[in-house]
Amino acid sequence: MDYFAYGVRGFVIAVFLIAVAGKVGGTGAFSAFVDSLRPLAVVPESAVRAVGLAVVAVEGAICLALAWPYAPATRAGLAAATALLAVFAVVIARSVSKGTPVLCRCFGRSTAPLGRVHVVRNGLLASVAGAGTAAVAAGPAGGSHVGTAAVAWCAGVIVGGVVTVLEDLVSLFRPAVPSFPTE
Structure with missing residues (x-):
């Protein structure tokens, strides 16, 4: 397995581990x-809880x-991701195009509404996971040095962690909207 694949594995694990923890890691988080x-109205109301459980289970399995x-296992995990x-x-694209207001609970804690940025983010994440799948499927192209593999893995974990808080980081640099007292 090449170093890129190690980095992608760390990246995807970080993203999904943080997603799972955010969805089940606190009182009322899963609800x-x-x-x-x-x-989102993609499944009947009676199946929404089961779909939520399935999403968390698949993210954990990945x-x-x-x-x-x-x-x-790596190839299957990256393909599933x-x-x-x-x-x-x-x-999300379907929801955004319909103008349906939906809170982003992708990582469990955000109260921002889903928007185009979430479509792009998930598309880019899917592309990274797909590239990792291709790298693993291509077979070993190097990556026998344990230290370098560990650095690639850790770099992936760090970048994955940053991706999960990117929305919060961007909000720090948005101009503040002044609030004026109302009479």
């Missing part, structure tokens, strides 16, 4: 996530597959 799925040092992220992008 808030499930409630954010309802306005993390496990990518943590396992076995190329077929690519597919899941592409589905997210399509569902």
